[in-house]
Amino acid sequence: MSKILVIAEHLNGKLNSSTARAVSAAAAIKPDAIDVLVLADNADAIAADAAKIDGVSRVLTIARAENAHPLAAVLAPQIAKASAGYSHVFAPSTTFGKDVLPRVAALLGVAQVSDVMSVEGSHTFKRPIYAGNAIITVEADAGSTVVATIRTASWAAAATGANNAPVETLSVDVTLPTHTRFVELQSGKSDRPDLQSASKVVSGGRGVGSKENFEIIYKFADKIGAAVGASRAAVDAGYVPSDLQVGQTGKIIAPELYMAIGISGAIQHLTGIKDAGTIVAINKDGEAPIFEIADIGLVGDLFKILPELEQALG
Amino acid sequence: MKILVGYKRVVDYNVRIQVKPDGTGVVTDGVKLSANPFDDIALEEALRLREKGVAEEVVVVGIGPADLTAHLRNGLAMGANRAIHVVTTDAVQPLTAARVFQKLIEKEQPGLVILGKQAIDDDANQTGQMLAALWDRPQATFASKVEIADGKVTVTREVDAGLEVIEAELPAVITTDLRLNEPRFIKLPDIMKAKSKPIDSIEFGSLGVEANDHLKTTHYAAPAKRSKGVMVKDAAELVAALKQKGLL
Numbered sequence A: 001m002s003k004i005l006v007i008a009e010h011l012n013g014k015l016n017s018s019t020a021r022a023v024s025a026a027a028a029i030k031p032d033a034i035d036v037l038v039l040a041d042n043a044d045a046i047a048a049d050a051a052k053i054d055g056v057s058r059v060l061t062i063a064r065a066e067n068a069h070p071l072a073a074v075l076a077p078q079i080a081k082a083s084a085g086y087s088h089v090f091a092p093s094t095t096f097g098k099d100v101l102p103r104v105a106a107l108l109g110v111a112q113v114s115d116v117m118s119v120e121g122s123h124t125f126k127r128p129i130y131a132g133n134a135i136i137t138v139e140a141d142a143g144s145t146v147v148a149t150i151r152t153a154s155w156a157a158a159a160t161g162a163n164n165a166p167v168e169t170l171s172v173d174v175t176l177p178t179h180t181r182f183v184e185l186q187s188g189k190s191d192r193p194d195l196q197s198a199s200k201v202v203s204g205g206r207g208v209g210s211k212e213n214f215e216i217i218y219k220f221a222d223k224i225g226a227a228v229g230a231s232r233a234a235v236d237a238g239y240v241p242s243d244l245q246v247g248q249t250g251k252i253i254a255p256e257l258y259m260a261i262g263i264s265g266a267i268q269h270l271t272g273i274k275d276a277g278t279i280v281a282i283n284k285d286g287e288a289p290i291f292e293i294a295d296i297g298l299v300g301d302l303f304k305i306l307p308e309l310e311q312a313l314g
Numbered sequence B: 001m002k003i004l005v006g007y008k009r010v011v012d013y014n015v016r017i018q019v020k021p022d023g024t025g026v027v028t029d030g031v032k033l034s035a036n037p038f039d040d041i042a043l044e045e046a047l048r049l050r051e052k053g054v055a056e057e058v059v060v061v062g063i064g065p066a067d068l069t070a071h072l073r074n075g076l077a078m079g080a081n082r083a084i085h086v087v088t089t090d091a092v093q094p095l096t097a098a099r100v101f102q103k104l105i106e107k108e109q110p111g112l113v114i115l116g117k118q119a120i121d122d123d124a125n126q127t128g129q130m131l132a133a134l135w136d137r138p139q140a141t142f143a144s145k146v147e148i149a150d151g152k153v154t155v156t157r158e159v160d161a162g163l164e165v166i167e168a169e170l171p172a173v174i175t176t177d178l179r180l181n182e183p184r185f186i187k188l189p190d191i192m193k194a195k196s197k198p199i200d201s202i203e204f205g206s207l208g209v210e211a212n213d214h215l216k217t218t219h220y221a222a223p224a225k226r227s228k229g230v231m232v233k234d235a236a237e238l239v240a241a242l243k244q245k246g247l248l
C-alpha cells in the first residue's frame, strides 16, 4: 500500500510545472493515493491549480505567513510532520526540491534518493551519478519512508484539466525557526519561454564572444519562440545571468529542440541535455565534441549562419 | 571563529567514467582522483574569510580510507590550519556523512561549516542540508556570494528563478556553487609547509555514528547512447531538416 505526498513548487502565486512532473513519477508507483502539499502564505490559487492535475487524490494546504518564501529551514519541519502516514515523499529535483527535501529526510532519519529517472518498483529507482555517465539502480529500505527528488527532465508533466481533487487545510503543530530570513529574489524578468519547461531552447557558449554579441542568440530564439540557455563558460564570462546555465551544475532540461551555438560540448554541459529530442550543433570547429552527440550538425561561423537561418525562415 | 570545510576526494572531473561490464560498479582503479571541485571552492571561501579576519582557523574534514591523508595534505597546502581524517573503508552515504560532521561539530564548535553543494561522483546534493537539519541551524545552499557581519551571514544563492538573497544567524551551514570564487593554486613551498601541519585521525567506529545504509545500489549501467546524427552543409539545409521533423 503506497501513499505518496508530493511537495508543490510555486512562485508568485503560481504552481510550477515541475510539480506535475513529480506527480507523474508518483503515478508510476501505482499508489493508493497521491496528495499534493502546498506550503504558502496564500495557498488558494496554487491549490486550485494542483487540484486539476490528473491522478491527484487531495490537495493539502498549510497557509502561514512564514511560508511566503521557500526557506528550507522553515518548510522542512512542517513537511516532516505532514509526512506521517505516507510511504513516499516526493519533490521535483529543482533548486527548490534539492534545498528542502534532504532537510526533511534528515529530520525523518532516512536516506534520500536524488534525481529519480525511472521507477522500477515501489522502492526501486534508477538515478544518474557521475554527471549522468552511469545510471544506478537503488533500492530504498522497505521499512522507512522513501524520500526522493524527481529528475524533472525524465518525466512528462501529468495532464491537467479533467481532475477536480478536494482541497483541505492542514494544520501542523511545529515551532518554526526564526534564524533564517528571506531578503530578496533578483530574477531577470523575461517574456521569453521558461528555460526549464520550454519545448525549444537556443543556447550560446563562449563562442558567442561577448554580452553584446549574445543579442544574436536572443534574436534568433525570439524568431523561433525558444527559451535561451547558455554554457557555464558563457555565464562565467558574464554574457548572461547564472539562471540560464544548462548542465550538470545548472539546469537539466529536455526540450524537443535544443540548439547549441558556439558550445564545444563538454561532458558537464551534455549532462544537461541528454534527454532533448533533437540536438542541433553549430560550431566552427568540425572536431568539437558536441558533434558526437548532435542529431544535426552544421560546421561554420555562428555570426554568418544565424542571420542566414533567420533569412531562410522568412 | 572556526570554519569546518568538507574536503572530499572524488574521481577527477576530466575522467571519462566507464561502467564495469558486469554492472557491479564504475572503474576507479588507476583513475585520477582530485578534490571535489565544490570543496576546493568551499576551502577557498574559508581561507578568504580567515584572510579578512572574520575567521581564525580553517579545518578540512575528509571521510574515507587510510590513503586519504595525501589528499588532505593538499587541503593543508592550500592553506587550511589542520585536517581531520575520519577513517573508514566503507561507503559513506550522505546521511552518515552528515552525522559524522554533526559529531565533529560537537567537539569543534565551529561558527560556520562550508560544504560543496554536491560531490561530482554521486551527485547527491544532500549532505549540507542534512547536516543543517541534524544541527538545527540555518542552511544556505548553492551560494555564489557570502558576507559575514554582526554574527549574521548574508548569502546570495543560485536558484532556478534567479539569485535569492537570504540572511542567517551563525552558526550555519553553507554549500558552495561554482561562481562563489576561483580557488587558488597550490605552490611548491606550501606543500613543504603542509608537511608539518597536523592531521587528526579518528576511527569512524569511535564516533558512535549510526551508519545509514538505507539505500542499496544493486546495479550500474552505462547511459543510453544517442545515435549518431547527420551533418548538413548550410543554413538552408538545416531549416529544411528541422521543418521535416516538424520542429520549425
Ligand SMILES: Cc1cc2nc3c(=O)[nH]c(=O)nc-3n(C[C@H](O)[C@H](O)[C@H](O)COP(=O)(O)OP(=O)(O)OC[C@H]3O[C@@H](n4cnc5c(N)ncnc54)[C@H](O)[C@@H]3O)c2cc1C
Pocket: A204, A205, A206, A207, A208, A230, A231, A232, A233, A234, A245, A246, A247, A248, A249, A250, A251, A261, A262, A263, A264, A265, A266, A267, A268, A269, A272, A282, A283, A284, A285, A288, A300, A301, A302, A303, B013, B037, B038, B120
Ligand atoms: C564541476 C564542474 C561543473 C561544471 N558544470 C557545467 C555546467 O553545468 N554547464 C556547462 O555548460 N559547463 C559546466 N562546466 C564547464 C565545462 O567543463 C566547460 O568548461 C564549458 O561547458 C565550456 O563552455 P563552452 O562550450 O561555451 O566553451 P568552450 O569549450 O570554450 O567552447 C566554445 C566553442 O565555441 C566555438 N566557437 C568559437 N567561435 C565560434 C564562432 N564564431 N562560430 C561558431 N562556433 C564558434 C569553438 O569552436 C568552441 O567549440 C563544469 C565544469 C566543472 C569542473
Ligand SMILES: Cc1cc2nc3c(=O)[nH]c(=O)nc-3n(C[C@H](O)[C@H](O)[C@H](O)COP(=O)(O)OP(=O)(O)OC[C@H]3O[C@@H](n4cnc5c(N)ncnc54)[C@H](O)[C@@H]3O)c2cc1C
Pocket: B005, B006, B007, B008, B009, B025, B036, B038, B039, B061, B062, B063, B064, B065, B089, B090, B091, B092, B093, B094, B097, B114, B115, B116, B117, B118, B119, B120, B121, B122, B123, B124, B125, B126, B127, B128, B217
Ligand atoms: C558503491 C559505492 C562505493 C563507495 N565507496 C566509497 C569509499 O570508498 N569512500 C567514501 O568515502 N565514500 C564512498 N562512497 C560514498 C559516496 O562516494 C559519497 O561519499 C556519499 O554517497 C555521499 O554522497 P555525495 O558525496 O554525493 O554527497 P553530497 O551531498 O553530494 O556531498 C556534498 C558535500 O558534502 C561533503 N562530503 C560528503 N561526503 C564527504 C566525505 N566523505 N568527506 C568529506 N566531505 C564530504 C563535501 O563537502 C561534499 O561536497 C561510495 C558510494 C557507493 C555507492
